Amino acid sequence: MQLTGDGHVHSEWSFDTGGPKSASAGLMDAICVRAVQLGLPALAFTEHLDVVGWLMEEEDLLAEVEIGEQLRSYTDSQGVLLPEPFDEAGYLECVERCRLKFPDLRILSGVEFGQPHLNETRARQIVDLDSLDRVNGSLHTIPVSDEPGAVRAEPGTLYRKWPAAQVVRGYLAEVPRMVEGSAVFEVFCHIDYWVRSWPRDEEGPFNPRAFEEEYRQAMRAIAGSGRALELNVGMTIRPWIPQWWREEGGRAITIASDAHAPGPLANNLYEAMAMAEHFGFRPGRNPEDLWTR
Numbered sequence: 001m002q003l004t005g006d007g008h009v010h011s012e013w014s015f016d017t018g019g020p021k022s023a024s025a026g027l028m029d030a031i032c033v034r035a036v037q038l039g040l041p042a043l044a045f046t047e048h049l050d051v052v053g054w055l056m057e058e059e060d061l062l063a064e065v066e067i068g069e070q071l072r073s074y075t076d077s078q079g080v081l082l083p084e085p086f087d088e089a090g091y092l093e094c095v096e097r098c099r100l101k102f103p104d105l106r107i108l109s110g111v112e113f114g115q116p117h118l119n120e121t122r123a124r125q126i127v128d129l130d131s132l133d134r135v136n137g138s139l140h141t142i143p144v145s146d147e148p149g150a151v152r153a154e155p156g157t158l159y160r161k162w163p164a165a166q167v168v169r170g171y172l173a174e175v176p177r178m179v180e181g182s183a184v185f186e187v188f189c190h191i192d193y194w195v196r197s198w199p200r201d202e203e204g205p206f207n208p209r210a211f212e213e214e215y216r217q218a219m220r221a222i223a224g225s226g227r228a229l230e231l232n233v234g235m236t237i238r239p240w241i242p243q244w245w246r247e248e249g250g251r252a253i254t255i256a257s258d259a260h261a262p263g264p265l266a267n268n269l270y271e272a273m274a275m276a277e278h279f280g281f282r283p284g285r286n287p288e289d290l291w292t293r
């Protein structure tokens with residue numbers, strides 16, 4: 001079985017690898033070398049695009065062992081982190097260079113646009129979204145309170161503040177608002193993002209059944225908008241995601257490792273392809289195409 005394309009990969013052009021002036025310089029090249037070694041036929045470099053900051057508390061910074069100090073430099077006196085704007089020109093030049101250097105590898109340009117429903121105007125000042133091959137949409141943050149203009153926070157921060165179930169429900173309730181509030185993204189990323197940091201020491205293992213109705217509602221909103229759902233499998237395979245996605249009318253998926261380094265590239269892709277086939281999804285003509293049913 002030939003590998004499918006990896007739909008979500010980060011290089012030095014994402015703030016959370018350290019950026020192009022850090023030790024991550026050359027990461028895109030290294031990932032392409034690894035892709036060729038693995039026989040990975042295609043990948044999308046979907047770099048972080050964030051235009052609305054989020055709360056980064058001391059504990060969050062300390063948890064970022066490798067890039068904590070750099071993240072601190074992006075964080076203001078109120079504790080709000082906003083990375084440097086995505087460097088579209090530098091990124092595209094790097095993509096072009098890699099396309100010439102690795103002619104057998106199909107390289108898609110793209111971004112992972114965080115919270116695309118909040119400030120698309122600002123995003124369009126930074127990058128020409130329409131010229132990219134793939135625009136992934138992610139919900140990494142939700143507001144910390146109901147007050148208008150409240151600062152937003154990542155799940156790791158909110159799990160320290162709220163009961164765990166409230167965090168997951170708050171996230172899932174915002175998914176339809178993101179879907180309705182933005183037409184610009186094509187793929188909804190890692191719907192299990194908020195499961196990654198689930199406080200299992202206190203709560204026990206995450207039980208998706210406890211949030212089944214909320215998850216199905218979120219998936220119905222995404223499917224109803226005609227978008228694809230990403231199976232973000234680099235860390236964990238979660239079969240309930242494609243199962244419920246299909247049952248709620250989802251027609252298309254991508255399969256992605258979300259690798260930020262060469263090592264995790266294409267991780268779990270073989271298993272994910274078998275899982276996707278089991279639920280009736282089939283690859284497209286080209287390895288970078290969406291899988292559909």
Ligand SMILES: [Zn+2]
Nearest residue numbers: 112138189190
């Ligand atoms: Zn993400």
Ligand SMILES: [Zn+2]
Nearest residue numbers: 008010112258
């Ligand atoms: Zn990502």
